[in-house]
Amino acid sequence: MRRDHLNSWLLATPLTIILTVFLILPILLIVAVSFWTADEFSFRPDFQFGNYEYLLGSAVAWKVFGLTMLMTGIVWALTLVIGFTVAYFLAFHVRTLKWQMVLFLLTTIPFWTSNIIRMISWIPLLGKNGLVNQTLIGAGLIDQPIEWLLYSSFSVCLAFVHLYTLFMVVPIFNTMMRIDKSLIEAARDAGANGFQILTNVILPLTKPGIMIGSIFVVALVMSDFVTTRFMSGSQLANVGRLISNDVGLLQYPSAAATSVILLITVLLIIGAMLRIVDIRKEL
């Protein structure tokens, strides 16, 4: 008993050390710096709420937080619908395990190149003189190139969905594969139609997968700054860009304060999501 006790402590130690040094300490440091004072390009320890006052009193900051949440909501809904559909197809319509794995690996192909390359590859496709516009003009459907295809909220959203749908597919597919097929047979025997099986059996049983996927997508979209910068041609702002601008201009305390608020926002959202579904119980 005593030995087991020691063993579990030892086993937990490496992770504890890594998390403490590389996660908890940096976060504490960021919280501490968020109370510091900064001038032009130097900053010094202090304890004042000026950074938060400026942030919470700034109409721009509120607007940017609002836009970030809105974008997160839209991207979450789209990736969920697409991700669920893809996972459903893989898990229930593809019969053999071999093909399931082949098709599953196919969905990961976009991830074989870097994030930046995937984003930049949209530009020759969606630009004013890009493939889409040229095709539409060539087909006589439009006279003028459609400008909102690129450097707009649309293109940012499109890139996010493209980048992050896989984060939904993987956990949902994973939980779906673990659903006991006899449950579906039982439902069918009890007279349920396809739609009823989906809503009454499969959906409730995939909730943990959906939640894990949602946490990934929400956390990634809320904290992004590169995608928004490139896909909007720097015209849209989100919280990540506020922080990166501050860092670029050496305004670390202000960046830290924004980060703390962002962290709290993300934690609240994820907390709320976990209230709806208890992942540990369901897994």
Added chain:
Amino acid sequence: MSKMRYSRRSILKGGAAAAAASAFPAPMIWAQEIKDVVLRQAGTGVSAFNDVAAKVKEDLGFTLEMTALDSDAVTQRAATQPDSYDIADIEYWICKKVWPTGNLQAMDTSKIANYDKIVGIFRDGKLTPDSVIAQGTAPHTVGFVEGPGSSTFVQEESGWMTLIPTIYNADTLGIRPDLIGRPIESWAELLNPEFKGKASILDISSIGIMDMAMVCEAMGEIKYADKGNMTTDEIDKTIAIFTEAKKAGQFRAFWKSFDESVNLMASGEVVIQSMWSPAITAVRAQGVPCVYQPLKEGYRSWGGGIGLSAGLTGLPLDAAYEYINWYLSGWVGGFLMRQGYYSAVPETSKLFMSEDEWGFWFEGKPAQGDIVSPQGQVIEKAGAVRDGGSFENRMGKVACWNAVMDENQYMVRKWNEFIAA
């Protein structure tokens, strides 16, 4: 300490060498130790060429490690991590921000062989005796300090230089003449509704605000006392004009890096925008017509230089001086002039350029034969003339230098609001 090491090593080398080393220590030590010296140079990408590092190794024997960062990151590093570099390759306005941190040391101009040949812009501020000094952070205003260890800039040539000028240029708007189809003569054209959805400006606040100011002044909307040091009221008005234009859809995108500006222009997404000289060359190299349009209100100019880290002493410091003297001795100047920049000591650069190259890049004469980039690409055919003409024509029409304002923090916040608007 280090003396001990040298003499011990010399003794180990044998009697003759030891005798020579004790009689004339410096040159021997130089030859033996210099190969081990590594100078770390952190700077903006504009002057970080591997060709330069390779040539340093060849000509001087020591190793130059270059790190290229964007201007914000360089400022940050120069101000907060003095141990991470030996040589800071920064712009003059960055120097104004960074110098007070005490992370850089002033250089003794008596150790700089070609000091007297450095162009006037960096010494008394005047290109020719009757030049008028432009607005903004003119290089000579932050080019000298009282003496070693001083953090006070002085306006005269004190013999202690903050940065040794390396390259500089005059910036203007880049245009696609084929897609515009008419002459462009004023900065005001950037906000001309004719180019709605086809204009761009750079998203680097300190430089972007200056381009904005050039535009607002050209439109006759605002008259600035000093575009390089605006009042909060002037900042508000400037940003308001551009926010209105942004909301009306004037801009296709904003760019932050060199490549983005090249892509916007080459793909035709944008037909008029703030641009840097080598970006124009890069667009032209793709076979796309692009002009660095001289405008009647003049140029927005910038200058870069190298500064020495305060921590540099002993042999590496000697090596750094050697590097600076080499930098001004002509090879680098010729190399940079072929990129479309200007060198601080044009007369030494001339020795490393062909007559045709000198005529094209510096004197604004029509090219006699093909003009080739340092990488060997043909960038101009015979008969071509440089946009804006000669050195005196371009550098003589500087309206404003890149600057850092007293109200910088206020400006940055307003800039962020503009981007978020």
